[in-house]
Amino acid sequence: MGRTHSNGYKRVGDFFPELEYRPELTAVCSRREDKVQAFANQWGYKSFETDWKKVISRDDIDAIDICTPNNMHAEIAIAAAQAGKMILCEKPLSRTLAEGKQMVEAVEKAGVENTVWYNYRRLPAVTLAKQIIDSGKLGRIFHYRANFLQDWTINAALPQGGEALWRLDVEAAGSGVTGDLLAHCIDTAIWMNGSIKDVSAVTETFIKERVHQETGQVQKVGIDDACIFHCHFENGSLGLFESTRYARGHKALYTFEINGEHASIRWDLHDLNKLEFFDYADDSIVRGWRTIHVTDGDQPYMNKWWVPGLSIGYEHSFVHQVADFLKSLETGEQCAPTFKDALETQKVCEAVIESGASRSWKEIED
Amino acid sequence: MGRTHSNGYKRVGDFFPELEYRPELTAVCSRREDKVQAFANQWGYKSFETDWKKVISRDDIDAIDICTPNNMHAEIAIAAAQAGKMILCEKPLSRTLAEGKQMVEAVEKAGVENTVWYNYRRLPAVTLAKQIIDSGKLGRIFHYRANFLQDWTINAALPQGGEALWRLDVEAAGSGVTGDLLAHCIDTAIWMNGSIKDVSAVTETFIKERVHQETGQVQKVGIDDACIFHCHFENGSLGLFESTRYARGHKALYTFEINGEHASIRWDLHDLNKLEFFDYADDSIVRGWRTIHVTDGDQPYMNKWWVPGLSIGYEHSFVHQVADFLKSLETGEQCAPTFKDALETQKVCEAVIESGASRSWKEIED
């Protein structure tokens, strides 16, 4: 994620020249000196560190971006807040709800700007979906469904843990697909459709044991390989969520669909510039799902890029988040999702994991 | 459904000339004399009846096809079995599991041929999916998901009950989308992926009251408008099913997808001649989902119809089922799904409804 974030910081000024602030890449930090030095050179960081505490103690640094494995989020964020730094934290906010609460408390106490990189909100098609929903075009909502399907861990010979595969190690990641993939789906869902009231989940670990890269031993796999849950939203609609890393043929198939009384919307990360929209108000004989190619200047963020018809990609969502964060520094309005917003996703994730373990419905904590 | 079945009987001989038996449309039965007479004339039935018991008592009739609302299935089927008639029964088998068991007992005791019209099995693309799975190409199965989405009952002014809208009346239908739509999904799923072990469901009735057409009164709606459940299959895979009549923009979107270790398959009723197939064994740089236009002579049933590239429709599934039923009379092998096969779907439906009501997991009865 260091590359997508760095790319976001470096490009924002070229494409959002109206912004008052422009990021400076003062220091990059990672434990391995050779790697971090090479990264600093490649990306043009002015300096590097191997101890994150040093970064936080530096006076020439205003904002800390946390791209570590999940098990480091809380400690770094809390220290950064105490040092009065602004914080941009990779998602999910934390491994556990308890950690997340401490993080929220820390940033609120310190009064520092904070945001979490739920970057998919800032893809133009997704932002457009939000605008359509907010316009009231859908009417009463009946259904929200989302999935995030991958297939990269099917191979039983794949180890767990270590730098490249910490996402398979429950100690580092906190959970499997729930925190890694469903967290995205839940963040978008709450943003679009409001709070979730209760959940009923099933989780599964298909490959029960994998070699751990740090110990060299075959160890139990503690993460969820797959997770499905249904839920009630506060607005009375039904939710359905599924995530897995065992859906052969899908690399990163994040899709969502929302069905309202008058209209419906759906979206697919594999085709990220497009939004599908069905409007029952259309004349009945020519009514159908529209495929909107979201690349026009009057659509979200697209006046910053190219002429209509020319696509942008995944990474642009990070540039947009940087731009929105910088803008929030000008306006004084917070850049959503804040740690507090992201805590709501964390509550749902925790309830989902508990529901899967206990085979029962769980209410979402207020 | 009387039209789709009649069409099946009338066309089978033209397209399956090799069959030993060819159906004769001896009598059609319905309570309203004017309507049934018109239907008999239009479709070429030799006679008509207004009392189904008379049909069963006639010696010139060998097979009874039950196309009534669900609440009549058991009574007619049991009587027909006792009269020694072959029986072709519309899906779902019955309103309740208890009724279904009596029906199975009746046909088994009588030793009469019997089948249930889960017609979607006989769409060429669906049959091809089954063949691919049976060939072992998918390897270990991880996921099965299906949905059946409609939008025709969103209007709160729509009444319930009566000839046209008995599907909204719990007394006539037994359940809502579970028996009407999910039953199709479950039948296909069990056929493709084996038995279901347990289920956890949520059901919802969005419009709580509707005028009943028989009483003229506003009455509570007893059916499920929407139903979602996840489950475990006996083979260890996870299942996910959703059905609703409140998904604006979807008229009859029945889709299924199955993800195996080596390959995946998906299908969509709105595009019924196509099957999508992903094979991980393909050379990696040109690997992708294939869209198979299932219209070639070496694909299921398609040597009976037109040249490659020319589509067939929904109704052909019924012609195929008639053909397979007639063939079963020649071979002596039963025509699946029999009443007994369909009882398994009934068990899952009953468990789903119970799980939704009790907010708890339900095991599927053996």
Next chain:
Amino acid sequence: MGRTHSNGYKRVGDFFPELEYRPELTAVCSRREDKVQAFANQWGYKSFETDWKKVISRDDIDAIDICTPNNMHAEIAIAAAQAGKMILCEKPLSRTLAEGKQMVEAVEKAGVENTVWYNYRRLPAVTLAKQIIDSGKLGRIFHYRANFLQDWTINAALPQGGEALWRLDVEAAGSGVTGDLLAHCIDTAIWMNGSIKDVSAVTETFIKERVHQETGQVQKVGIDDACIFHCHFENGSLGLFESTRYARGHKALYTFEINGEHASIRWDLHDLNKLEFFDYADDSIVRGWRTIHVTDGDQPYMNKWWVPGLSIGYEHSFVHQVADFLKSLETGEQCAPTFKDALETQKVCEAVIESGASRSWKEIED
């Protein structure tokens, strides 16, 4: 084609009960007695003949349906007209323009009802396209493009001629893809977009020699394997047409698209129940191509079939043409395309072939 037509006659009464006339399958004719007898039995024809002249001379026959290879169309049609029979002729009308003119003259002189089976006009999505265009929604037309791509003759070992492969024999077929496939595209185009003024074509025969099944000799292939032409329509729009039997991967990909000032439409035979429609009048931020699933009761012909969302197939276009023909007998209005209408397509085909041969533009004869 005998099967598709017979099917049309047999089904029309079941689905169009309001029609005054209902066809009777009095006789079927083909040169080989064993085959024609079997066909008559299978399809329920009351009698059969092996000499078409006998059919025409029979008093119990009112209408003649010509499904022969193209080289028999003119002779049979002219004789049938002289005998006062109604005529339904397979497309293309004739091998050559000269033959076509004689046929038109014959039916007009005799005053007999006549129609040509350009069946694709009667697919609901295509008829809907025509209705939209006629409504004026598109405004000034700029472009019309169509293609018909197949891949069944790529194999050089495929012979030409004989019963199954007369389409590859120029003597029987008159031309290759131009008369067989482009004729469909041209018929639809003229119907939708008006007359064609001039054409510039290229034709190609990729496999130059094939064994002829009647002589057993390797003979020159006289047909066009592929044909591309551009043209001007009388309304000032540009046309572009392509057809081939060498487009690997396409079985019967007939598509058309029409671009107007305000809206555009496209369609694809592989997905025949769908129509794509783009309306510039839509609100700009949610504007996009709509996929209309043409299966609702208020869409052309669909009130005759199933509930919304359930597809029909290729063969239904023939049922619709029979219905429209029968209706024309009631109303006295001609059933388009008549022989005279089809002659316009013939003029374009002839000009296309000539243009390809002479490498020059050809005006379409008035």
Next chain:
Amino acid sequence: MGRTHSNGYKRVGDFFPELEYRPELTAVCSRREDKVQAFANQWGYKSFETDWKKVISRDDIDAIDICTPNNMHAEIAIAAAQAGKMILCEKPLSRTLAEGKQMVEAVEKAGVENTVWYNYRRLPAVTLAKQIIDSGKLGRIFHYRANFLQDWTINAALPQGGEALWRLDVEAAGSGVTGDLLAHCIDTAIWMNGSIKDVSAVTETFIKERVHQETGQVQKVGIDDACIFHCHFENGSLGLFESTRYARGHKALYTFEINGEHASIRWDLHDLNKLEFFDYADDSIVRGWRTIHVTDGDQPYMNKWWVPGLSIGYEHSFVHQVADFLKSLETGEQCAPTFKDALETQKVCEAVIESGASRSWKEIED
């Protein structure tokens, strides 16, 4: 285009760290001082000029990138070559073939590195298509077809000429869609399928007069609004090309398809990360068009970007072209398409325009 190119130069080092050279943005040039200064600030150019001749005379500049309207290409390129600068020239190479020849002569005489920004070659899916074709998988080629459809000039009130609309002014642009859009299609086609032998075209100007922004007068429109041509390739295949700015609903629909004996490929700029591939060698019952999501590390350029499933966009093609150009400086191999390569496209464009004007076939000059 200044933004896409600048973006290419700025990003290449971050994503292609292995390259020996890394571009420096020394100066940007444009006639209007206020605009060029702002651009230099925004993008980080070290200096700016308002006279291009000054840029060429500067010793601290090694390479000249020409992003002007077409009518300036030749003069600047020739001067730059004479000054011994490397040249990267926007497409099309020139307004006319005569200009193009002078440009080729100039760079060859000067021995300077040169390339033309036919950037679409460097989209991963397009490069993959080229690799598949070169592997021989397609066998003998029968058909190549491409189109580039837009709709942005339908409004008759749109003026011509000036900074923003020079593409509508024949003096500045040389031609309309032929040089602007078909040039892309032709470049890709020649690269994929070899040389074109002869062409037959039709061109059209739908809006005959527009206000010219420089004169304020209504003036004749000299460009082609639409152009269609068919052709023969040297390898015996047929080509078909269409371009227009009057295809309502298409913003930048560049598609190509190539049909070979054994396999076919198609691609669409609106969905630029995907490649469709049909392989007749697949097992017949599961044969179909594959949709390849070209985002894996073993696919062209994609090891530089994100994990599988995550899309890149239009602008990345420019980053790739910069990378390939820089690489060519290391290896000494030329970076295709060179001016000489691009001259072949220019020859086809010129023949197309002449063919349209003369309504006759034109041979392509050797």
